[in-house]
Amino acid sequence: MKLPASTEWVLHCATALAQLEPGVSASAGQLAEYFDLPLPYLAKQLKALVKAGLLTASTGPKGGFRLARAASEITLLQIVEAVDGAASPYECREIRSQGRGALPQEECRTPCILAAKMGEAHRAWRRTLREVSLADILADLPPHAPERTRRRLS
Amino acid sequence: MKLPASTEWVLHCATALAQLEPGVSASAGQLAEYFDLPLPYLAKQLKALVKAGLLTASTGPKGGFRLARAASEITLLQIVEAVDGAASPYECREIRSQGRGALPQEECRTPCILAAKMGEAHRAWRRTLREVSLADILADLPPHAPERTRRRLS
Numbered sequence: 276m277k278l279p280a281s282t283e284w285v286l287h288c289a290t291a292l293a294q295l296e297p298g299v300s301a302s303a304g305q306l307a308e309y310f311d312l313p314l315p316y317l318a319k320q321l322k323a324l325v326k327a328g329l330l331t332a333s334t335g336p337k338g339g340f341r342l343a344r345a346a347s348e349i350t351l352l353q354i355v356e357a358v359d360g361a362a363s364p365y366e367c368r369e370i371r372s373q374g375r376g377a378l379p380q381e382e383c384r385t386p387c388i389l390a391a392k393m394g395e396a397h398r399a400w401r402r403t404l405r406e407v408s409l410a411d412i413l414a415d416l417p418p419h420a421p422e423r424t425r426r427r428l429s
Numbered sequence: 430m431k432l433p434a435s436t437e438w439v440l441h442c443a444t445a446l447a448q449l450e451p452g453v454s455a456s457a458g459q460l461a462e463y464f465d466l467p468l469p470y471l472a473k474q475l476k477a478l479v480k481a482g483l484l485t486a487s488t489g490p491k492g493g494f495r496l497a498r499a500a501s502e503i504t505l506l507q508i509v510e511a512v513d514g515a516a517s518p519y520e521c522r523e524i525r526s527q528g529r530g531a532l533p534q535e536e537c538r539t540p541c542i543l544a545a546k547m548g549e550a551h552r553a554w555r556r557t558l559r560e561v562s563l564a565d566i567l568a569d570l571p572p573h574a575p576e577r578t579r580r581r582l583s
Contacts, residue, residue: 276430276431276432276513276516276518277430277431277518277520278430278518278519278520280520280522282519282547283519283520283521283522283524283543283544284524286543286547287524287525287543290543291530308528308529309528309529309530310524310527310528310530311524311527311528311529311531312524312528351543351546351547355547359430362430364430364431364432364518365432365436365437366431366432366434366437367437368434368437370437370438370441370464370465370466371441373464373465374462374463374464374465374466375462375463375465375581375582376445376463376464376578376581376582377465382571388566388569388570389437389440389441389444389505389566390437392505392557392558392561392566393436393440393505393509393558395557396554396555396557396558397554399553399554399556399557400550400551400553400554401550402553403546403549403550403553404546404547404550407546412542412543412546415542416542417536424530427529427530428529428530
């Protein structure tokens with residue numbers, strides 16, 4: 276069970292963008308330099324955040340990416356699922372209904388209790404990440420961080 | 430983020446073994462037939478459960494696998510982690526300390542707040558599965574299930 280390495284990238288990029296002045300953008304190239312990441316692959320991930328409605332992309336000399344809404348309205352869950360999807364890591368292929376032990380159809384109308392418990396765990400994971408916004412992350416940074424981020428990212 | 434397909438296999442196999450009379454074993458071949466699963470790969474997963482101390486393997490004509498301890502003492506978390514490990518799906522490669530935005534060392538002595546939040550989510554996932562034992566799963570099955578399982582598995 277592994278999240279793609281780009282999960283770390285997009286969480287940090289979104290956190291960096293959340294520190295810019297309102298209306299200011301950073302390009303994929305600026306973000307790639309800021310974190311020393313491969314530009315083509317990072318650009319693809321940033322586009323996924325745009326597609327998910329978390330970032331806005333603009334063109335032109337001062338164009339680039341910025342948050343599509345307030346940092347308090349963007350959760351870690353939304354960022355993570357923008358690049359990895361929302362599916363549960365556990366896939367139930369209904370092996371209870373195959374082989375010599377196959378259960379009769381009428382016992383398979385409700386979800387398998389094992390799949391249900393695995394689903395509960397996934398919901399607990401999602402709930403934790405849904406409760407943390409980019410604003411919460413920013414509140415945890417040292418007071419001098421945003422000014423430094425703006426200077427180095429521009 | 431995907432758990433291996435064998436996660437479903439081992440959860441169901443352990444649930445089936447938990448329904449056998451005390452001291453009774455089922456072989457990998459019997460379990461493979463019961464769930465219509467590929468024997469060589471299933472055998473490998475069952476060995477992982479033995480290695481994790483969840484099952485006991487015995488040889489001989491009535492040999493096979495049985496629970497290594499009471500069903501109430503085996504959790505879904507132990508079964509899942511026996512085949513997939515206990516690592517968090519989120520890997521922090523410390524990109525905060527690289528590139529133009531690299532933070533000074535003294536700001537990297539505590540874990541990154543993003544990694545910490547991802548870790549919290551993984552702990553919530555683990556906690557949910559740690560709270561469910563095989564005995565809890567058995568308590569949810571129809572009353573006639575154990576007798577049927579024993580009959581078809583032997």
